[in-house]
Amino acid sequence: YSRHKTYPGFLFWVYGSILNSLGGVLLCFRGYAPDLLTIILANLFIVLFYYFLTKGLERFFDVTTASWPDLALIVLFVLLFLFFTYATQNIEARIIVICLIFFYFCIKSFLILHRLHDPPGNIYFLAILYSIAFWSLARVIITIVEPWGMSDFMNAGAEHALTFIVVIFTQILLTFGFVFINHRKMETELEESYSVLEKNEADLKLFFENSPATMAMFDNDMQYINVSQKWFEDYNLADRDIIGKSHYEVFPEIPEAWKEAHRKTLSGQKLSSEGDRFERIDGSVQWIQWELHPWHNATGDIGGIVMLTKDVTEQKKAEELSRKSEEMFHSLFRNHDAVMLLVDPENGQIIDANDAAVKFYGYDPGSLKSMGIEKLNDSPPDEIAKARTRALHGEQNCFEFKHRLASGEIRHVEVHTTPIEIMEKTLLFSIVHNITRRKKLMEEHSRAAQLAALGTVAAGVAHEINNPIQGILGYANLIQLNPQNVERNFKLSQGIMTESDRIAKITRDLLSYAKDSRVEMIKTSIRDVVEAALTLIRPKIANKGISIEFNVDGSFPNVYIQPQSIQQVVINLVDNACDALKNKATQVKDSKIEITIDRIEQSNPPEFFIEVYDNGEGMSAAVIKKSQEAFFTTKPGREGTGLGLSIVSDIINKHHGRLLIDSEEGLFTRVRVLLPLDNKQV
CATH class of the missing domain: 3.30.565.10 (Histidine kinase-like ATPase, C-terminal domain)
Incomplete structure (x- = not known):
């Protein structure tokens, strides 16, 4: 039985049963072996069986009681047995002592069982076994007080044998009861686990169906287990039942690169892509952003794949349009006759300058793009910084400054500045007009x-x-x-x-x-x-x-x-x-x-x-x-x-x-x- 699951306390019952068996064997040698073994030690082992029974129940049902009264009682039992065996040789007293201690542990076990708020059904079977044990002990006490006396009792073969058999049989039933309640608890937990698993599966299905994300769950054969509603919407599958079907059957146009990604994920890797082109079987094109995660079953093995996707087609179109717009802007910026600069509003660094700016200021392109605007502007640095702030917030877009050329000459300029977004960064786009002649x-x-x-x-x-x-x-x-x-x-x-x-x-x-x-x-x-x-x-x-x-x-x-x-x-x-x-x-x-x-x-x-x-x-x-x-x-x-x-x-x-x-x-x-x-x- 050690190959099956056991709970705290079961090992106490195993120890108790072993000691009980040893005590029974020692009793069989009474008259042939010293009383210290056949009386004192044998009865101590039997008493310890009941002690371990009680402690096993405490551990099994997670009930905490003090141990010192039980141990003190066992020590007292040993002392009394020694006294009534060697000092007075009183058999009746020995039987009364052992019956009382059996009764104590039975009552304590009953109290442990009744303290439980929600006892499982197998406790009632255990209570019946305790009732049999209690009846056996009561029968021994009644026999002791019979008029025919203890010596007759000890010599009466049939009555003594019957009583001994009842006691031993009761203890055997108790031993089987331990196995039964352990197995019963294991079954109860298994039923609860199945119930929780069913609820979790229902919750998981509900989560997938109502998730705002486009996601699906597959097994190792890439068959659908769960799918979100948005999966149907994004891939135009509203009229199809795909649960249990292969992903490659639903989407026969899936590229080989994606299938390879699925195989890698089933081997334990986590993969993702910011956007892949997906040409549908009807000729339409989608851009899909995806993530692949392996999921694991209860044994820790990979059970399949969770796939999260996002249709980024519109985003890709916007990015393409933005890219073309930036290319057009850079073309106009680079080739325009007007002096143009791109300036970082935070620190005044010149990010870019067109050919006209290079010609006007007289610096080579590399030097011009590596300097701050303060090197060109003859105004105080704090005044230049304030002007950048006003331009960035749209408070002012036209300024007059004096700019210094590479030759050292000063030119009066009128600067028209506006903030623009380039490569997800806000820059100041400045058009510089030479107004020296006008001034x-x-x-x-x-x-x-x-x-x-x-x-x-x-x-x-x-x-x-x-x-x-x-x-x-x-x-x-x-x-x-x-x-x-x-x-x-x-x-x-x-x-x-x-x-x-x-x-x-x-x-x-x-x-x-x-x-x-x-x-x-x-x-x-x-x-x-x-x-x-x-x-x-x-x-x-x-x-x-x-x-x-x-x-x-x-x-x-x-x-x-x-x-x-x-x-x-x-x-x-x-x-x-x-x-x-x-x-x-x-x-x-x-x-x-x-x-x-x-x-x-x-x-x-x-x-x-x-x-x-x-x-x-x-x-x-x-x-x-x-x-x-x-x-x-x-x-x-x-x-x-x-x-x-x-x-x-x-x-x-x-x-x-x-x-x-x-x-x-x-x-x-x-x-x-x-x-x-x-x-x-x-």
Whole structure:
């Protein structure tokens, strides 16, 4: 029986049965062998049989009780037997002791069985066997107390033999009971295993049928065992019963390479493919992504294959279209005459550059593709990084920079940048336009506009100079008429000096404005700059009924600006305001131009503004929208070139500022120039 499965506790019953048999054999030699063997040791072996019976039940049914009371009782039994054998030779006492200890172990076994919450049916058979054992022991006790006495009992052959046979037969039945309950438990577990297996098979079938994946399970002969619903959908098998059929019968067009993959998987390998072409028997083509996994049965042997597939035909078509698009893009990119760059937005590394870029920058292709954009761009690195971030997030796509060529020359460029996906990576696609000539033309236009504005104020300035000159001539004539009048001539000479200072100031302002130093940024008083501009433009609007108000805090700090450029801005804006009031000056009594300089509270970075306000004709929304475009003007052809606000906007951009226009047609116009308070980095 050792070849079959046994459970914890069965080995205790084997030991107990062996000891019980030895005890029975020793009893047969009573009278021929010493009492220590035939009485003490024989009965101890029989008692140990019941002890091992109880311990086996505990282990078999996983019941835990203390062992020390049983062992203590067995030790007490041995001591009593020794006493009643050698000290008093009391046979009745020996039988009572052994019957009591049999009874103890029987009761304990009953208690173990009754403690089980869900005892199997074979326990009832075991209970019957215990009942027989209990009856046999009770019969021995009854026989002991019979009037014919113990000596008669020991000599009574038939009664003694019958009692001995009943006891031995009961113990044999118990031994068979151990085998029976072990076998019964094994059968119960086997039935439960079959039940679990059936449930698992049902669950597996349900899992396959309802799985969202395209999957199938095959045996070693590649016959279908389980199939998901999506398998039927992907391979147009909705009207076919394929369970039990060969995979190669269902798909006779399967290529030999796939069959080889199946054979390798059945040998234990795991295989997969990102996409194989599968030409169906009807001529259609599918691209299949697949995985093959061997599955193992209960013995650990390979039972077949689990196949997972995915129809990636549309994905392959999209990849092919993307590949062709990328090839077309690279062809256009490589051969286009415009300078083009592909830049990594994270670190500014130039990933690729077309032939036009190689020619423009003067680097060889390898060097150009291995450098960062910072080597070409003359701007500070942090400013370049911010520009890349704005372009990546779509906040700005047009930038103006200065790029340095391999020769060291500087070129003004306009860069149009947009993020694109290439090879599953986001890059910045930049088209670079060389605007050096355009910038030079704009500089010339700006200079021309500056001189034009100078021409605009020249007549008024000449008039302003003429008045003090006439005063000087008058004072000089008076001195000539009476050179001896020292006191009067002293006062007249003071008047000459005052008028001369007035002429000198006008001349200085005029010369300062005419000076071409538009690149130079200096820290200066914005109040003085604006006042100098007003000195030049004020004569033009004199006697036109227009008042000029200039508001500025006397403690306003000095700022970094290009003075001549800011003067040009103020002159252009005041001149425009004057023109807006020209047609309205006779209709409105309080025609005015207000110039205000002030800080903007809580701006980051700190800013200040120069505001020019007039209550003239105003502008429509359409005119405001186009007002900063070059060559756009609402004035007659001879009065305007359309460059005024365009140049103003360019100057403000160079100062890292902003131009805001608020106007309502027929009521007012407010032009606000916002500039950084700390513009030193410009």
